[in-house]
Amino acid sequence: MKRNKGTLIFISAIVIIIIIFGTMLVINKHGESNEIKKAQKQVSHAPVLGNKDADNTIVLYADFSCPHCRDFDLNMLDKIKNKYVDNNKANIRFVNGGLLGDDSIYKSAISYSVYEHAPDKYWELNRQLFEEQTQQPQGKFEDKISLETKDISQKSLDSILRNVREREHVKTILGDIGFSDEDMKQIERDVKDADSNAWQNVMNDRHLMKENNVKNVPAVYVNGKQIQMPTKFEEYNKIIKKPYTKVHLTLNNMKVHQIFERKIAQ
DSSP, X not given: OHHHHHHHHHHHXXXXXXXXXHHXXXXXXXXXXXXXXXHHHHTTTSOEESOTTOSEEEEEEEOTTOHHHHHHIXXXXXXXXXXIITTTSEEEEEEEOOOSOHHHHHHHHHHHHHHHHOGXXXXXXXXXXXXXXXOOOOOOOTTTOOTTOSSOOHHHHHHHHHHOSOHXXXXXXXXXXXXXXXXXXXXXXXXXXXXXXXXXXXXXXXXXXXXXXXXXXXXXXXXXXXXXXXXXXXHHHHHSOXXXXXXXXXXXXXXXXXXXXXXXXX
């Protein structure tokens, strides 16, 4: 009798502990899930590589005119894609900070126009813009638009376009990818219009740079958390969310309901 009572108390304590632990785990996972959703919403406008509904989002902040970003793109992006994107563990979102000058921000607008009208060609353009960097000196646009600016005025945009030096270079890249003259006219219309979706997305990128205090590129974030060493997969693995798995708990193969049945019978 005493032994059965002790067993019952023990089982009850274990059940209570499991309930408390499970509740804490659910609360923690819920908070973590909300943070991930917030981070994903921030970059929902940005070009996506992989399944847009993947559980994890890797955000690459870069600049099409940055040589360090070029090195990262050519040496790491495909590896990240192979390890996390191809197996649907994560997607990649690309944010062009446009920190280096007029040509940099111009190429960002070009890329967003392409993403809108020909998304299947976007990532080829992205790669070509890095591969074909010219390293030409650029005019600085900080006197025209800054990270504090929410929208770009037509006057500021016209000033930027007057200073662009790589217009023909970018046009050649677009032609090599397979854009027709008519395609290029549409892209050019977007780039010249401060109210176009392309420029709205460029300014969204600029806003993200400020909001997340990104001052240097390349910078990599996973689910809203910065990767300090973006060439080390161990850093990604610490943050990449694993799929939920069901855990079945047994206590020395004892069937709890049978214990309670014995207790009632006594």
